[in-house]
Amino acid sequence: MKKHNFSAGPCILPQEVLKQASAAVLNFNDDNLSLIEISHRSQPFVQVMEKAQNLVKELLNVPKGYSVLFLQGGASMEFLMVAMNLMKVNGSAAYTNTGAWAKKAIAEAKDLGNAIVLGDSSDKNYNYIPKGYTIPDTVDYFHCTSNNTIYGTQIKEFPHCPTLMVCDMSSDIFSRKVDVSKFDLIYAGAQKNMGPAGTTLVIIKDEILGTTGRNIPTMLDYNTHISKESMFNTPPVFPIYVSMLTLQWLKDLGGVDAIEKINQEKADLLYNEIDNNSLFEGTAKTEDRSTMNVCFLLKDESKKEAFDKMWNEAGISGIKGHRSVGGYRASIYNAMPIESIQVLVDVMKKLEQKDD
Amino acid sequence: MKKHNFSAGPCILPQEVLKQASAAVLNFNDDNLSLIEISHRSQPFVQVMEKAQNLVKELLNVPKGYSVLFLQGGASMEFLMVAMNLMKVNGSAAYTNTGAWAKKAIAEAKDLGNAIVLGDSSDKNYNYIPKGYTIPDTVDYFHCTSNNTIYGTQIKEFPHCPTLMVCDMSSDIFSRKVDVSKFDLIYAGAQKNMGPAGTTLVIIKDEILGTTGRNIPTMLDYNTHISKESMFNTPPVFPIYVSMLTLQWLKDLGGVDAIEKINQEKADLLYNEIDNNSLFEGTAKTEDRSTMNVCFLLKDESKKEAFDKMWNEAGISGIKGHRSVGGYRASIYNAMPIESIQVLVDVMKKLEQKDD
Numbered sequence: 001m002k003k004h005n006f007s008a009g010p011c012i013l014p015q016e017v018l019k020q021a022s023a024a025v026l027n028f029n030d031d032n033l034s035l036i037e038i039s040h041r042s043q044p045f046v047q048v049m050e051k052a053q054n055l056v057k058e059l060l061n062v063p064k065g066y067s068v069l070f071l072q073g074g075a076s077m078e079f080l081m082v083a084m085n086l087m088k089v090n091g092s093a094a095y096t097n098t099g100a101w102a103k104k105a106i107a108e109a110k111d112l113g114n115a116i117v118l119g120d121s122s123d124k125n126y127n128y129i130p131k132g133y134t135i136p137d138t139v140d141y142f143h144c145t146s147n148n149t150i151y152g153t154q155i156k157e158f159p160h161c162p163t164l165m166v167c168d169m170s171s172d173i174f175s176r177k178v179d180v181s182k183f184d185l186i187y188a189g190a191q192k193n194m195g196p197a198g199t200t201l202v203i204i205k206d207e208i209l210g211t212t213g214r215n216i217p218t219m220l221d222y223n224t225h226i227s228k229e230s231m232f233n234t235p236p237v238f239p240i241y242v243s244m245l246t247l248q249w250l251k252d253l254g255g256v257d258a259i260e261k262i263n264q265e266k267a268d269l270l271y272n273e274i275d276n277n278s279l280f281e282g283t284a285k286t287e288d289r290s291t292m293n294v295c296f297l298l299k300d301e302s303k304k305e306a307f308d309k310m311w312n313e314a315g316i317s318g319i320k321g322h323r324s325v326g327g328y329r330a331s332i333y334n335a336m337p338i339e340s341i342q343v344l345v346d347v348m349k350k351l352e353q354k355d356d
Numbered sequence: 357m358k359k360h361n362f363s364a365g366p367c368i369l370p371q372e373v374l375k376q377a378s379a380a381v382l383n384f385n386d387d388n389l390s391l392i393e394i395s396h397r398s399q400p401f402v403q404v405m406e407k408a409q410n411l412v413k414e415l416l417n418v419p420k421g422y423s424v425l426f427l428q429g430g431a432s433m434e435f436l437m438v439a440m441n442l443m444k445v446n447g448s449a450a451y452t453n454t455g456a457w458a459k460k461a462i463a464e465a466k467d468l469g470n471a472i473v474l475g476d477s478s479d480k481n482y483n484y485i486p487k488g489y490t491i492p493d494t495v496d497y498f499h500c501t502s503n504n505t506i507y508g509t510q511i512k513e514f515p516h517c518p519t520l521m522v523c524d525m526s527s528d529i530f531s532r533k534v535d536v537s538k539f540d541l542i543y544a545g546a547q548k549n550m551g552p553a554g555t556t557l558v559i560i561k562d563e564i565l566g567t568t569g570r571n572i573p574t575m576l577d578y579n580t581h582i583s584k585e586s587m588f589n590t591p592p593v594f595p596i597y598v599s600m601l602t603l604q605w606l607k608d609l610g611g612v613d614a615i616e617k618i619n620q621e622k623a624d625l626l627y628n629e630i631d632n633n634s635l636f637e638g639t640a641k642t643e644d645r646s647t648m649n650v651c652f653l654l655k656d657e658s659k660k661e662a663f664d665k666m667w668n669e670a671g672i673s674g675i676k677g678h679r680s681v682g683g684y685r686a687s688i689y690n691a692m693p694i695e696s697i698q699v700l701v702d703v704m705k706k707l708e709q710k711d712d
Binding site for chain 2: 001002003005007008009010011012013018019021022023025026031032033034036037038039040072073074075076077079080104107108111189191196197198199215217218219220232233234235236237238239242317318
């Protein structure tokens with residue numbers, strides 16, 4: 001039976017990407033060698049890396065003066081690297097606290113200097129995006145999280161920023177148009193809209209580096225990786241290859257402009273059902289609702305067993321909510337077809353009808 | 357045409373592993389979902405992680421009190437983490453300098469404290485393993501590299517060590533019996549004998565941690581990963597899965613005992629040809645020759661064109677020597693069948709016959 005994969009990450013990837021990736025594990029580039037048994041310095045893989053970098057630049061309109069890196073360690077390693085590379089000795093940085101991941105980013109910065117929290121939605125279990133704060137121009141940088149996977153909230157308008165702007169876009173990069181020139185550093189774990197787990201995308205304005213006065217260990221220094229074009233040491237070959245395929249799929253689809261429209265339609269379909277169905281309610285503040293992660297609850301917990309049975313039988317997987325929010329979370333990333341969301345909506349409608 | 361893949365890393369993996377990996381990218385665990393689109397917290401993947409850890413313990417006879425981790429960042433990240441986690445504030449460590457990778461490890465330790473170099477073979481382009489040095493019991497740890505991929509040298513007998521013993525086994529782990537109880541920390545990038553690039557194996561004695569007096573950033577602290585069993589954040593799912601398959605393949609073959617014998621036969625076959633063929637010479641000191649990376653030169657460079665044409669036509673790939681040694685390097689890791697080495701030996705014989 002076809003599965004409708006609403007997993008929060010690692011998550012659904014395009015079927016044709018999976019087919020190409022599967023084939024390349026057996027025979028890559030028609031060389032009778034597997035993608036994963038060739039040298040990362042060989043021409044075929046160097047071309048993969050270059051193509052992946054160029055697709056990022058093209059899809060996001062990355063301006064000149066920025067480098068595109070494929071690193072390891074996930075966003076969690078970037079929490080540390082951002083502070084290491086941008087916070088001056090005895091310096092300070094401003095953070096928004098919009099969820100579990102933002103909190104971890106703040107913790108790493110606090111270890112290295114003064115981390116000020118400007119906007120904080122922990123008072124309401126992170127169900128909204130803080131607004132109206134003013135970023136001081138005295139801090140070394142400002143850090144925010146564009147989309148909060150666990151709570152289903154998303155920044156719709158980025159604040160005016162008089163200092164360096166850094167953003168963790170792990171769960172919504174490539175899902176909507178973003179003016180990269182307004183950011184100095186963007187990072188994202190691959191495993192939502194870009195590819196499989198195991199690589200981290202970093203887009204960084206070169207000129208912001210080298211001013212902290214801090215001794216940065218080799219592997220944590222962005223300049224190490226910029227100077228070697230993400231090949232300082234052996235890169236994660238397979239995750240980068242599959243990311244390249246996924247970015248090519250997105251380009252063929254019409255790029256970020258096209259997917260943004262599709263993602264909005266998908267989100268509207270599901271949020272409309274949540275709002276109109278008497279059995280459900282959304283958890284995030286309406287104006288801050290994420291187009292990637294849709295969090296909702298059953299108003300009456302006694303319906304849980306029936307609902308769980310129904311979506312299970314419909315081939316739906318991965319919609320259990322995160323333990324800190326409860327209920328359900330439908331992650332509807334780029335590769336999720338609207339047909340799968342319709343299946344979920346139909347189940348929700350059926351539950352309501354049954355209830356009458 | 358069948359390829360004989362002598363690549364130094366990423367390198368040859370067992371054909372049946374590649375087949376299983378390719379299939380899992382389409383449909384894993386018969387769930388109609390790809391391995392790379394399921395949650396790393398789902399039962400099927402948690403089982404993969406546990407199985408991989410258990411296979412490491414079983415194949416290497418890892419004693420109680422050690423943890424097995426699958427991290428990211430390659431050996432290069434371990435150069436930093438080892439010093440961060442084991443070198444006391446104002447402490448010291450002893451290193452052997454046996455090649456390019458050892459040198460990088462030393463550089464990271466020097467950034468954090470006093471790194472003493474005890475054995476150094478840089479005087480002869482690293483073509484031998486230094487011996488006869490005494491490790492002082494006053495240093496926080498001793499670090500060595502068991503096999504030097506670029507130069508084709510390998511430690512045959514580990515020194516007596518009165519302090520913590522740390523070893524980078526990236527290019528010969530699982531190739532021969534090792535008494536893990538003599539080591540306090542072993543690490544290895546996956547991309548030689550364990551799996552594809554993108555994960556790093558760490559075997560660590562738990563009790564040695566937490567004594568440096570140093571503030572260790574979250575992601576660089578081995579205790580972070582031990583406490584979450586390598587799931588502190590999203591692990592590199594595919595590289596770990598393929599590593600698990602490769603370790604299972606090794607177990608089915610008879611384990612490390614069996615592969616050690618096979619590897620010795622393979623190495624003997626090739627070194628005998630190098631020693632007996634009038635056109636070739638080995639670069640590494642005989643007693644220190646690696647069973648994994650066989651480095652050799654043509655005595656007469658004018659034969660290069662003919663030799664290169666011949667091995668190319670025989671379907672051999674990846675035997676170009678590293679630029680710092682020149683000549684040829686045949687990497688003959690666990691998955692390399694003796695038949696492929698015979699093909700290379702036959703080409704070498706044919707070249708000599710032609711020369712008569």
